[in-house]
Amino acid sequence: MKTNNILKMLIGLIVLLIGIWTLIEPAWFGQSSMIYGLGWWVYFWDIVKGSIGPMLIFIGFIAIWITYEESKT
Numbered sequence: 001m002k003t004n005n006i007l008k009m010l011i012g013l014i015v016l017l018i019g020i021w022t023l024i025e026p027a028w029f030g031q032s033s034m035i036y037g038l039g040w041w042v043y044f045w046d047i048v049k050g051s052i053g054p055m056l057i058f059i060g061f062i063a064i065w066i067t068y069e070e071s072k073t
Helices: 003-023 041-072
Strands: none
Touching: none
């Protein structure tokens, strides 16, 4: 494997771990220290719940569009 690819994978792993760390709720570990995470899980979950409706609208639109395009041929 090339060194460039290993470096990119390492940077990706670091970004992934930082993202996971921001979601961890310190109270899950019985702590309130910054080293246990930022507790952004609640905010992340609100975004997920808020995006379900628009996502379903988009999927429905795509399904209708694909069906319409297939019917033209």
